Amino acid sequence: MIKRILEVGVAVxxxxxxxxxxxxxxxxxxxxxxxxxxxxxNMRMFRVGNVEFELMQSVLxxxxxxKFIRKQGQGLHHIAFEVEDVIHAMHWFKTHDVEIIDDKxxxxxxxxxxxxxxxxxxxxxFEFIQGxxxxxxxxxxxxxxxxETETNGIGAEGIVEVGILVNRLEALTGTYHxxxxxxxxxxxxxxxxxxxxxxxxxxxxxxxxxxxxxxxxYMTDLIETKSSGLHHITLKVQNIEQSLKYLKDxxxxxxxxxxxxxxxxxxxxxxxxxxxxxxxxxxxxIPDCLT
Numbered sequence: 001m002i003k004r005i006l007e008v009g010v011a012v013x014x015x016x017x018x019x020x021x022x023x024x025x026x027x028x029x030x031x032x033x034x035x036x037x038x039x040x041x042n043m044r045m046f047r048v049g050n051v052e053f054e055l056m057q058s059v060l061x062x063x064x065x066x067k068f069i070r071k072q073g074q075g076l077h078h079i080a081f082e083v084e085d086v087i088h089a090m091h092w093f094k095t096h097d098v099e100i101i102d103d104k105x106x107x108x109x110x111x112x113x114x115x116x117x118x119x120x121x122x123x124x125x126f127e128f129i130q131g132x133x134x135x136x137x138x139x140x141x142x143x144x145x146x147x148e149t150e151t152n153g154i155g156a157e158g159i160v161e162v163g164i165l166v167n168r169l170e171a172l173t174g175t176y177h178x179x180x181x182x183x184x185x186x187x188x189x190x191x192x193x194x195x196x197x198x199x200x201x202x203x204x205x206x207x208x209x210x211x212x213x214x215x216x217x218y219m220t221d222l223i224e225t226k227s228s229g230l231h232h233i234t235l236k237v238q239n240i241e242q243s244l245k246y247l248k249d250x251x252x253x254x255x256x257x258x259x260x261x262x263x264x265x266x267x268x269x270x271x272x273x274x275x276x277x278x279x280x281x282x283x284x285x286i287p288d289c290l291t
Contacts, residue, residue: 001089001181002203004143005159006129007045007054007080008233010276011068015044015057018074018276022046022053025252025274026235027153031136036108041065045135048235049158050142050204052135054080055276075277076230078115078125079162081203086112086130098179109133120175122166123229144204145286147238154235154243160286161206161234163279165225169211173198176207190261193218197262199287206287208262222255223269223279232269232279240266240284263287 012018015033022028023046031045031052040063045052056077058066068077083089086105093100099117106113111131118125132140145157166172169187177184177200185198194217197210210231212219219225223232237243247254253271260267265285272279 001083001092002128003082003084004141004204005051005079005162006082006133006141007052007078007127008076008159008162009054009056009078009080009125009127010075010278011065011072011077012055012057012074012276013069015042015055018055018057019044019046021274021276022048022055023153025153025247025250025270026156026280028053029136034109034135035059038106038108039064047136047141048156049146050144051159052141072226073277075272076233078127079230080113080127080129083128083130086114086128089128089130090114093179096178116179120179122164122168122172124164145236154246154282155238156235156243156282157238158236159205159233160236160283161208161281162230163208163210163232163234163281165219165228165231166209166211167228169196169198169209173200173209176200176209180207188261190218193259193261195219199262218259222257223272232281234281234283236286237282237284240268240282243282244268257281 026048028046028048033044035042040060041056041058043054043056045054056065101115101117111129111133113127113129116126147157180202182200182202185200187198189196194213200207252274255269257267263283265283268282270280
């Protein structure tokens, strides 16, 4: 049912200022500014390889995005996937007791979309889209990771992983497995790092569910974390050393991830403060779970 990831939704106070580091650091292509009246927001896409970061700004106090920011701050808001037929997907979700927000299909600029209620996913909002949005330069997203013809920013080819913090790993692993129709994932314990995790491949990315076992753990040692919900995005780059040199030249703060049990590769985080509170992790190799 799921074809690929399309968007990473990001709630921001101001699209123009928030979008600058996506262009400068990540080499993003900048789309047009659109107003979505039914959500009382403006939005602009910033394309990085095979994914778009959808920056969203409220046009009303007490609008959806304004409420989100006042409660949780700027940062990751939702993940959007492409499906062949959103009506079919909606019917499937209903017959499997998956709650759909407003029980309706939204139509925005030629695409159709539904939103699944975040309560069953540990607070994560998922959107499913039918259509071929051409938000940036009137072109479709590439289906797979794409090496740029010329290096832009950090030389990112696209997204390979979404990290999600959860509080009930077994139960939520079962929920994600059933809803996303993935292979049954193995739950792995990493007591030395005070966490457990499971990885589910869906579409062209991995959803990585992580449960921390103590207040001080591997994740909090790296970056400040929240208790649950969308946590980080992992981008594949062409050459990690060149990416680091570029970020150093831009005076961007880098956080080394030296002890990851999930990737056999050099990993770094860009300081979340540089990208609207989003922890963006960089890797040069595709993880084993996606090969």
